[in-house]
Amino acid sequence: MGAGSGYDKSKPGSCRNALNGHLDRDCRNCSRVLFTEGEKMAVSVEMLADKSPLISEELEDQISGIFAQLKKQVTVTSIVDDSDKSLEMAVFLKHLTGLSDKLTLRFIDKGTEKEADEALDSMYLPSTGFHTESGYAHTVFHGVPGGHELTGFVQAALAAGGTVKPLDEPTMREISKIKEKTVIQIAVSLGCHHCAQTVMNAQRIAEENESVTVHTIDANLYPSLVERYKIERVPIVLMDGRIVGQTEMTIPELCKMIIKR
Amino acid sequence: MDNYIHFRPGPFKVSYYRHGDSGEMTEKDLMGHWSILFFYPADFTFVCPTELEDMADHYSEFKDEGCEVYSVSEDSYYVHKAWADASEKIGRIGFPMLGDPAGVLARQFGVLDENEGQAFRGTFVLNPDSEVVLYEINDMGIGRNAQELVRLLRAAKFVGEHGDQVCPAKWEPGADTISPSLDLVGML
Numbered sequence: 001m002g003a004g005s006g007y008d009k010s011k012p013g014s015c016r017n018a019l020n021g022h023l024d025r026d027c028r029n030c031s032r033v034l035f036t037e038g039e040k041m042a043v044s045v046e047m048l049a050d051k052s053p054l055i056s057e058e059l060e061d062q063i064s065g066i067f068a069q070l071k072k073q074v075t076v077t078s079i080v081d082d083s084d085k086s087l088e089m090a091v092f093l094k095h096l097t098g099l100s101d102k103l104t105l106r107f108i109d110k111g112t113e114k115e116a117d118e119a120l121d122s123m124y125l126p127s128t129g130f131h132t133e134s135g136y137a138h139t140v141f142h143g144v145p146g147g148h149e150l151t152g153f154v155q156a157a158l159a160a161g162g163t164v165k166p167l168d169e170p171t172m173r174e175i176s177k178i179k180e181k182t183v184i185q186i187a188v189s190l191g192c193h194h195c196a197q198t199v200m201n202a203q204r205i206a207e208e209n210e211s212v213t214v215h216t217i218d219a220n221l222y223p224s225l226v227e228r229y230k231i232e233r234v235p236i237v238l239m240d241g242r243i244v245g246q247t248e249m250t251i252p253e254l255c256k257m258i259i260k261r
Numbered sequence: 262m263d264n265y266i267h268f269r270p271g272p273f274k275v276s277y278y279r280h281g282d283s284g285e286m287t288e289k290d291l292m293g294h295w296s297i298l299f300f301y302p303a304d305f306t307f308v309c310p311t312e313l314e315d316m317a318d319h320y321s322e323f324k325d326e327g328c329e330v331y332s333v334s335e336d337s338y339y340v341h342k343a344w345a346d347a348s349e350k351i352g353r354i355g356f357p358m359l360g361d362p363a364g365v366l367a368r369q370f371g372v373l374d375e376n377e378g379q380a381f382r383g384t385f386v387l388n389p390d391s392e393v394v395l396y397e398i399n400d401m402g403i404g405r406n407a408q409e410l411v412r413l414l415r416a417a418k419f420v421g422e423h424g425d426q427v428c429p430a431k432w433e434p435g436a437d438t439i440s441p442s443l444d445l446v447g448m449l
Contacts, residue, residue, distance in 0.1 A: 234428050
């Protein structure tokens with residue numbers, strides 16, 4: 001079985017099997033819902049709690065209104081492991097995707113689907129992206145999109161579903177100048193509004209130019225990332241394994257940074 | 262004055278004692294590099310030595326950041342010299358110890374206790390344009406922390422170089438996920 005920390009009985013969905021009211025970590029049946037001996041299974045969506053403590057009724061109404069603008073089907077796809085954070089994300093996604101009939105949900109284990117591993121980068125789990133008939137969108141979130149990051153996450157879902165906020169012509173021209181395949185990682189804190197704005201700006205570029213992929217990473221969950229880059233403030237923008245931005249960045253600033261590398 | 266952010270000191274001339282030497286400095290000497298003005302009540306007292314020793318212990322870190330430290334009290338520089346001669350620890354201080362007996366500097370920075378003729382424990386960080394970018398003023402008995410001041414200086418330098426569109430990262434491993442909020446303005 002996987003390792004993990006304790007659970008909080010007052011929080012539905014926080015136990016390993018996430019059945020409402022059933023919170024026994026040592027229960028064989030609970031454990032079997034998610035994992036069999038010697039072999040990992042994907043999280044069973046049906047067994048998860050329907051409601052996430054992260055989504056209030058008020059937020060439900062707001063998100064439902066936004067998701068009404070989705071134009072096509074999107075499968076929210078998440079690579080999860082046996083961590084508490086993956087479980088929290090699983091319940092969150094079930095609640096979120098339940099707010100629109102244009103959204104479906106799918107969980108997979110690391111190493112079971114090559115395309116997903118490559119598109120979603122299974123280094124920092126849980127890792128969540130958006131799949132449509134066109135393939136995987138070029139925006140990925142690592143962690144749980146709480147705090148200010150929810151806005152960017154919802155924006156990314158909308159974009160995958162065919163709805164984006166128009167950009168002016170000069171900005172579109174700058175974005176179109178990016179020809180080389182580019183992967184940007186943005187280390188964020190959930191409470192940082194500068195991070196959220198940088199993420200949304202980078203995501204707009206990825207939404208308009210297939211050469212660009214953006215990975216948003218809640219650095220608080222991944223000490224190895226913090227240690228590697230000595231991260232003391234956020235946002236930190238990474239490209240080709242090095243820090244290329246240490247402050248909020250606009251779309252033109254991001255484009256310029258990408259092109260001149 | 263409502264606060265001292267962006268305050269730039271006016272003309273002044275004070276004497277200083279520094280490691281056996283003495284001299285004079287004016288407001289012009291604050292230009293072109295980061296500076297910390299470290300006010301304290303008086304020489305030959307109890308809390309003050311520990312603060313100054315703490316600053317001396319971290320002096321190399323301040324210098325590494327391109328910052329000069331100036332301690333300031335209302336004692337003359339003669340008293341500073343006498344204190345340095347009398348105390349091995351004070352004698353090790355490598356930064357200029359300014360003498361401000363006329364209260365010129367202390368009044369400019371609003372830290373002079375007029376009744377006592379001593380300065381409150383005020384710390385002012387000035388950028389290379391000689392503008393105050395951060396400061397704290399403690400009452401007499403409350404000591405300061407040089408390590409924390411190093412951190413603040415680095416943060417101030419970062420903002421000075423990169424702008425203020427950034428948040429400090431206070432990692433709290435294991436903390437609950439922050440409740441999400443949705444910023445609908447400009448979403449579509």
